[in-house]
Amino acid sequence: MPIYLCKPRSPWQRGTDENTNRLLRQTSPRAPTSARELNHRPRKTHGYQTPAEVYADLLNSGDALTA
Numbered sequence: 045m046p047i048y049l050c051k052p053r054s055p056w057q058r059g060t061d062e063n064t065n066r067l068l069r070q071t072s073p074r075a076p077t078s079a080r081e082l083n084h085r086p087r088k089t090h091g092y093q094t095p096a097e098v099y100a101d102l103l104n105s106g107d108a109l110t111a
Contacts, residue, residue, distance in 0.1 A: 060089065064082065067082055068082070082095075083095050083096045084096055
């Protein structure tokens with residue numbers, strides 16, 4: 045899986061991170077449930093699959109890294 049790092053002082057490269065941080069701040073009093081809610085929320089960048097579904101698909105494919 046490719047990993048991309050954002051350049052310092054380049055906020056346009058951190059759109060998804062900033063959006064996720066905003067969502068976490070909105071739900072911070074309910075921190076344990078907010079992570080579950082965010083992981084089961086469909087994302088446009090994943091073709092409207094949830095991050096949990098994308099992760100499960102990656103693990104079930106032969107492309108996943110194994111320890």
